[in-house]
Amino acid sequence: MGVQPxxxxxxxxxxVTYRGTVLPRTEEIPDNVLVIKLKNGYNIGIKxxxxxxxxxxxxxxxxxxxxxxxxxVKREDLPTAxxxxxxxxxxxxxxxxxxxxxxxxxxxxxxxxFPEIAELANLRLKQVSNIFSEDMMPEYWxxxxxxxxxxxxxxxxxxxxxxxxDTMHYTAAFLSFALRNAPVPIVLVGAQRSSDRPSSDAAINxxxxxxxxxNSDLAGTFIVMHETMSDDWTTIHPGTRARKMHTSRxxxxxxxxxxxxxxSLVLARGGRIVEKTIEIWxxxxxxxxxxxxxxxxxxxxxxxxxxxxxxxxxxxxxxILMEHDGVIIEGTGLGHVRQELIPSIAEATESGVFVxxxxxxxxxRVHPHVYSTAVKMVSVGAVYLEDMLPETALVKLMWSxxxxxxxxxxxxxxLTNYAGEITERSRPNAFW
Amino acid sequence: MGVQPxxxxxxxxxxVTYRGTVLPRTEEIPDNVLVIKLKNGYNIGIKxxxxxxxxxxxxxxxxxxxxxxxxxVKREDLPTAxxxxxxxxxxxxxxxxxxxxxxxxxxxxxxxxFPEIAELANLRLKQVSNIFSEDMMPEYWxxxxxxxxxxxxxxxxxxxxxxxxDTMHYTAAFLSFALRNAPVPIVLVGAQRSSDRPSSDAAINxxxxxxxxxNSDLAGTFIVMHETMSDDWTTIHPGTRARKMHTSRxxxxxxxxxxxxxxSLVLARGGRIVEKTIEIWxxxxxxxxxxxxxxxxxxxxxxxxxxxxxxxxxxxxxxILMEHDGVIIEGTGLGHVRQELIPSIAEATESGVFVxxxxxxxxxRVHPHVYSTAVKMVSVGAVYLEDMLPETALVKLMWSxxxxxxxxxxxxxxLTNYAGEITERSRPNAFW
Numbered sequence: 001m002g003v004q005p006x007x008x009x010x011x012x013x014x015x016v017t018y019r020g021t022v023l024p025r026t027e028e029i030p031d032n033v034l035v036i037k038l039k040n041g042y043n044i045g046i047k048x049x050x051x052x053x054x055x056x057x058x059x060x061x062x063x064x065x066x067x068x069x070x071x072x073v074k075r076e077d078l079p080t081a082x083x084x085x086x087x088x089x090x091x092x093x094x095x096x097x098x099x100x101x102x103x104x105x106x107x108x109x110x111x112x113x114f115p116e117i118a119e120l121a122n123l124r125l126k127q128v129s130n131i132f133s134e135d136m137m138p139e140y141w142x143x144x145x146x147x148x149x150x151x152x153x154x155x156x157x158x159x160x161x162x163x164x165x166d167t168m169h170y171t172a173a174f175l176s177f178a179l180r181n182a183p184v185p186i187v188l189v190g191a192q193r194s195s196d197r198p199s200s201d202a203a204i205n206x207x208x209x210x211x212x213x214x215n216s217d218l219a220g221t222f223i224v225m226h227e228t229m230s231d232d233w234t235t236i237h238p239g240t241r242a243r244k245m246h247t248s249r250x251x252x253x254x255x256x257x258x259x260x261x262x263x264s265l266v267l268a269r270g271g272r273i274v275e276k277t278i279e280i281w282x283x284x285x286x287x288x289x290x291x292x293x294x295x296x297x298x299x300x301x302x303x304x305x306x307x308x309x310x311x312x313x314x315x316x317x318x319x320i321l322m323e324h325d326g327v328i329i330e331g332t333g334l335g336h337v338r339q340e341l342i343p344s345i346a347e348a349t350e351s352g353v354f355v356x357x358x359x360x361x362x363x364x365r366v367h368p369h370v371y372s373t374a375v376k377m378v379s380v381g382a383v384y385l386e387d388m389l390p391e392t393a394l395v396k397l398m399w400s401x402x403x404x405x406x407x408x409x410x411x412x413x414x415l416t417n418y419a420g421e422i423t424e425r426s427r428p429n430a431f432w
Numbered sequence: 433m434g435v436q437p438x439x440x441x442x443x444x445x446x447x448v449t450y451r452g453t454v455l456p457r458t459e460e461i462p463d464n465v466l467v468i469k470l471k472n473g474y475n476i477g478i479k480x481x482x483x484x485x486x487x488x489x490x491x492x493x494x495x496x497x498x499x500x501x502x503x504x505v506k507r508e509d510l511p512t513a514x515x516x517x518x519x520x521x522x523x524x525x526x527x528x529x530x531x532x533x534x535x536x537x538x539x540x541x542x543x544x545x546f547p548e549i550a551e552l553a554n555l556r557l558k559q560v561s562n563i564f565s566e567d568m569m570p571e572y573w574x575x576x577x578x579x580x581x582x583x584x585x586x587x588x589x590x591x592x593x594x595x596x597x598d599t600m601h602y603t604a605a606f607l608s609f610a611l612r613n614a615p616v617p618i619v620l621v622g623a624q625r626s627s628d629r630p631s632s633d634a635a636i637n638x639x640x641x642x643x644x645x646x647n648s649d650l651a652g653t654f655i656v657m658h659e660t661m662s663d664d665w666t667t668i669h670p671g672t673r674a675r676k677m678h679t680s681r682x683x684x685x686x687x688x689x690x691x692x693x694x695x696s697l698v699l700a701r702g703g704r705i706v707e708k709t710i711e712i713w714x715x716x717x718x719x720x721x722x723x724x725x726x727x728x729x730x731x732x733x734x735x736x737x738x739x740x741x742x743x744x745x746x747x748x749x750x751x752i753l754m755e756h757d758g759v760i761i762e763g764t765g766l767g768h769v770r771q772e773l774i775p776s777i778a779e780a781t782e783s784g785v786f787v788x789x790x791x792x793x794x795x796x797r798v799h800p801h802v803y804s805t806a807v808k809m810v811s812v813g814a815v816y817l818e819d820m821l822p823e824t825a826l827v828k829l830m831w832s833x834x835x836x837x838x839x840x841x842x843x844x845x846x847l848t849n850y851a852g853e854i855t856e857r858s859r860p861n862a863f864w
Contacts, residue, residue, distance in 0.1 A: 134768035134805055138743045166765035170742050246863055247766050247796030254864065301743040307762075309826055310602050311570045311733040316755065323748065330739075333598035334679050336566035364679030373566055394741055431678055432686065432864070 001034060001048060006060025008270065009036060013052040018044065021060065021115075021271050037203070039269050044199070074122050079214035081121040081158050082151035086144060086171075087131040088164025088190050114203050116268045120210045120276070121158075126151055133164025133171070133190075138301035138398055141174040148179060148186055149295035158185045158213025160206070165190040165252065168223060169242045173395040174299075176221040176239035176419035181292040185218045188239070189225065192250045201226055201250040207266040207273070208234040216278050218261065219287045220419060226250040227263055236261040238285070240392045240421035243362070257363050257387050257430050258423055261285050284420075298402035300325055305394045307360060308337045317341050321348035321355065325401050326410070328385075328393045331357045335366030335384055336373045342380055349381030354410050356383050356397060358390040363431050383411050386422045396421060433466060433480060438492025440702070441468060445484040450476065453492060453547075453703055469635075471701050476631070506554050511646035513553040513590050514583035518576060518603075519563040520596025520622050546635050548700045552642045552708070553590075558583055565596025565603070565622075570733035570830055573606040580611060580618055581727035590617045590645025594638070597622040597676055597684065600655060604671035605827040606731075607653040608851035613724040617650045620671070621657065624682045633658055633682040639698040639705070640666035648710050650693065651719045652851060658682040659695055668693040670717070672824045672853035675794070689795050689819050689862050690855055693717050716852075730834035732757055737826045739792060740769045749773050753780035753787065757833050758842070760817075760825045763789045767798030767816055768805045774812055781813030786842050788815050788829060790822040795863050815843050818854045828853060 003009055005024040010017055011034065020036035034054075035045045048054070117123070128147040129140055148159050163171055172188050179186060189209035191202035209224040221239030228251050237255045246252040255261075262280040266273060280286060304320050307330045321327050321344060331337055335357040337345070345355050357377065359366050365387040368378040378384065385393050393414070400413040415422070435441055437456040442449055443466065452468035466486075467477045480486070549555065560579040561572055580591050595603055604620050611618060621641035623634035641656040653671030660683050669687045678684040687693075694712040698705060712718060734757045738749070749769075753759050753776055763769055767789040769777070777787050789809065791798050797819040800810040810816065817825050825846075832845040847854070 132768070132771075132803065132805060134740070134764050135770050135772070136742050137770070141742075164765075166768055167742050244765065244793045245795055246793050247791045247798060249796065249863060251864075252793065252796075302745070303743065304745075304748065305739050305741050307737050307739055308566070309737050309823065310568050310573075310599050311735065311826075311830065313734070313736075316736065316752070319751075320748070332566050333596075333676065336564070336598055338567050338569070339564075340567070359679045361676045361678050361684060363677055364681065364684075366679060371564065373564060391741065394743075398743065431681060432683075 001054055003034070003054060003056060004060070007056050008058040008060060010055045010057055011036070011046055011048075011052060012055075013046065013049065018046055019057070020044070037271070078120070078122050079157035080124065080155075081160055081210050081214050082124045082126060082148075082156040084144065084147050084151065084159060084161045085125065085127045086129045086133075086136075086140070086161060086163045088133050088162060114206055116203070116271055116273055117207055117210055119273045120207060120266070121214045124151060124156065131164075133166040133168060136164070136167045136171060138174070138299050141171055141178070142297045142299060144171065145175055145178040145295050145297040148175065152182065152184060152293060156184065158187065158210070160209045160213050161186065161188045162206070163188050163190050165192060165225075165244055169244060169253070170391055170395055172221050172223050172239035172242060173392040173421070174399065176421070177396055177399045178295060178297040179221060180294050180296050181290050182219050182221070183289055183291070183293050185213045185216055185288070186221045187213045188221070188223045192248060192252060201231070203268075204231050204266070205234060207268065208264040211266050211276050212236055212264050212278060215276065216262075216264075216280065217286045217288045218280065219290055220285055222261060223253055224264060225253040233263050233265050235263050236280075238420045240419045241389060243389060243391065255430075256389055258420065258427060259430060299398050300401035301398050302326070303328065303394055303397045303401065305390060306330065308332055310338075312338070312341070314341060314344065318344040318347070321345065321353055322351065324353065326354035326356070326397045328356045328358055328390055328397055329382075330360040330390045331366060332360050334370055334374060335359060335368065335377075336371065337377065339373055339376065342373075342376050345377060345382050346380035349407070352405075352407055354383070354397060354401065354407055354414075355381065356385045356393055356414060358385050358388055358393045360390070362389065383414060385414060388421050392421050433486055435466070435486060435488060436492070439488050440490040440492060442487045442489055443468070443478055443480075443484060444487075445478065445481065450478055451489070452476070469703070510552070510554050511589035512556065512587075513592055513642050513646050514556045514558060514580075514588040516576065516579050516583065516591060516593045517557065517559045518561045518565075518568075518572070518593060518595045520565050520594060546638055548635070548703055548705055549639060549642055551705045552639060552698070553646045556583060556588065563596075565598040565600060568596070568599045568603060570606070570731050573603055573610070574729045574731060576603065577607055577610040577727050577729040580607065584614065584616060584725060588616065590619065590642070592638070592641045592645050593618065593620045595620050595622050597624060597657075601674045601676060601685070602823055602827055604653050604655050604674060605824040605853070606831065608671035608853070609828055609831045610727060610729040611653060612726050612728050613722050614651050614653070615721050615723070615725050617645045617648055617720070618653045619645045620653070620655045624680060624684060633663070635700075636663050636698070637666060639700065640696040643698050643708050644668055644696050644710060647708065648694075648696075648712065649718045649720045650712065651722055652717055654693060655685055656696060657685045665695045665697050667695050668712075670852045672851045673821060675821060675823065687862075688821055690852065690859060691862060731830050732833035733830050734758070735760065735826055735829045735833065737822060738762065740764055742770075744770070744773070746773060746776065750776040750779070753777065753785055754783065756785065758786035758788070758829045760788045760790055760822055760829055761814075762792040762822045763798060764792050766802055766806060767791060767800070767809075768803065769809065771805055771808065774805075774808050777809060777814050778812035781839070784837075784839055786815070786829060786833065786839055786846075787813065788817045788825055788846060790817050790820055790825045792822070794821065815846060817846060820853050824853050
């Protein structure tokens with residue numbers, strides 16, 4: 001069609017004018033479709049019919065291929081971000097064998113689509129895995145933690161981890177515990193729509209993640225994703241209190257039972273960053289530069305997350321308890337199981353199994369003293385984990401059991417607030 | 433103190449004047465505490481110190497003891513509600529042995545505290561159980577369904593089921609499926625604070641549940657509970673899409689992924705009903721008087737609800753699948769499990785186990801065609817259950833398996849929308 005990647009074009013079709021930067025072709029894009037990046041950061045695919053008119057507004061340089069790890073043309077005036085790539089939709093494309101999306105996009109491909117980010121920071125890339133987040137396993141968390149540890153020790157202003165959204169909150173929880181006293185922000189980011197699709201949220205999430213990583217005074221592990229359905233603000237969630245709450249919406253992540261850490265806005269126009277803003281609402285996370293950083297990623301993943309539901313078989317319940325080193329129960333209401341099951345908890349705790357109770361309603365605090373059921377559960381050794389989210393408790397228990405086999409010591413670790421996973425006082429307004 | 437239950441009193445203490453109706457004593461109330469019902473419907477306990485002043489404004493009749501089943505002085509101008517009591521906080525009091533709350537309040541005690549409801553409807557009481565809802569089991573659901581069936585067949589204008597809040601949504605889901613073509617509203621109601629405590633939400637929830645049961649043109653199963661933290665409006669939730677979302681707040685129930693059915697307001701002043709309003713927002717539930725009512729409570733409870741989480745052991749996953757007749761998986765994101773686990777699903781479905789996939793994020797729809805993982809899961813027989821809530825899917829699968837052993841027939845039942853459990857189109861705004 002006479003255009004090259006990097007060219008700024010105007011396409012007039014059916015009375016609509018689209019203006020944007022031509023993106024490189026990939027083999028999945030049909031020959032008659034041109035993908036351009038609009039001013040708002042979105043990629044859009046336009047079918048070029050005979051009536052369509054294409055005007056080249058400015059000839060561009062095609063974005064360069066990157067090799068990982070590599071430094072882009074280094075600008076002394078810019079901070080440095082490490083991008084730790086793990087896979088996920090933010091770096092994925094359609095597999096025409098199954099028709100689904102697969103995680104085969106490389107770190108190089110992925111940077112190619114987002115030329116603006118070179119204006120935000122000098123980048124160091126590190127690929128630690130290339131999988132969908134549903135395939136994430138505790139051993140990968142350890143690899144990610146070690147990878148982040150390495151880049152931090154080399155010296156960076158912030159770390160961005162690209163990750164599938166499915167289990168991003170589990171990984172974020174692990175890193176919150178494993179990266180002790182991190183001196184910089186470690187920001188997990190992903191996309192709900194793959195980056196080779198029109199209307200992907202990848203670009204905006206990524207720009208904001210980098211913005212928070214290099215420009216905020218935060219330190220610790222966070223998630224940065226769309227705040228609403230609109231492509232403007234993104235929310236900074238604490239790593240231990242975020243949860244994926246919608247299967248498909250781009251504002252799927254929510255901070256549960258507490259206030260988000262803040263928000264970030266980065267606006268790009270014509271491939272240039274024209275605005276970047278950060279608002280921080282929670283001062284306790286402003287601790288960039290803190291000392292004593294170390295990676296403490298010891299883990300025992302033999303833990304089960306069990307939802308207490310009507311009809312749960314006693315024999316199955318017993319076996320799940322006895323075959324793991326720890327079980328996190330999503331208790332109903334204030335943290336209950338059917339009273340008939342309490343003797344099984346007694347048996348398990350006597351054998352040294354750690355049994356932790358978390359809120360099935362997700363919001364609010366479990367409470368061991370309001371109802372007789374809970375009073376009995378505590379008397380047989382169940383540990384009520386305050387307002388810790390079930391998913392976070394699962395991850396923290398793996399980490400705690402990696403540090404001690406002693407149930408009392410594990411209990412002490414579980415009930416110590418390391419990274420905002422337990423709030424001192426519930427915020428009644430942190431709800432709907 | 434010279435006052436009798438039913439007296440309207442003013443108590444002046446520390447400069448504050450409390451005005452309300454004296455409630456009967458129960459053995460748990462300390463001798464120096466007087467419990468009065470305030471104008472707003474709340475009960476409050478006031479410690480009577482030597483400085484406190486008590487004035488009797490009007491001598492009252494103590495509320496009469498009821499016996500179940502019993503008709504109160506029948507008023508021809510009022511509709512009739514059946515109250516089916518099952519237990520729970522709405523009918524509970526403190527156990528001074530353990531310090532927790534126990535479900536020992538009888539239907540008689542319970543009516544005693546709410547004299548206003550006699551102005552809303554003639555009542556028929558039926559106690560089917562007296563347990564906390566964490567102890568609810570599928571066999572109790574069947575008893576409740578049969579109990580409701582009996583009272584409906586005798587002829588009532590509406591049914592109110594008092595129930596613990598912990599698992600109220602599971603019971604509501606079951607009744608939504610088991611009470612086919614119900615001709616009247618069946619309203620589940622509970623309380624987050626026990627009715628013998630000051631600031632209980634029991635009275636307001638109960639009045640509104642009765643209002644909706646007898647005065648609305650709805651039919652089917654609903655939950656009526658506080659809309660906000662304030663004591664005014666209550667929300668009418670569809671029985672298949674409600675979820676307890678907070679451990680302690682009185683507005684704990686939320687309609688997930690759809691619009692609530694409507695709302696109800698009943699205001700009582702000085703023991704009299706001064707206002708009752710109902711707003712209905714969803715016309716498809718306006719079907720009072722529909723024909724063909726029957727109780728269809730066949731059930732096979734051998735079903736497990738499994739949350740797919742990182743680190744889930746393959747051997748445990750396999751065993752859970754193989755030892756149940758059906759398993760509902762809370763898949764991550766659009767409905768995924770770790771790809772390594774897919775062969776175990778294949779093995780289970782080949783043995784006739786039904787495997788249904790629901791959204792772990794709770795909001796939104798699972799989708800079998802976006803990612804290759806899901807495409808593979810479908811190819812081995814996993815059934816994607818649209819936007820059905822995991823808890824509702826668990827209950828519906830028990831009900832479906834009670835009707836057929838044939839996996840194809842069960843799939844057909846599961847994918848048929850019986851009571852709003854599957855929406856045709858997601859409502860993107862039915863979120864946060």
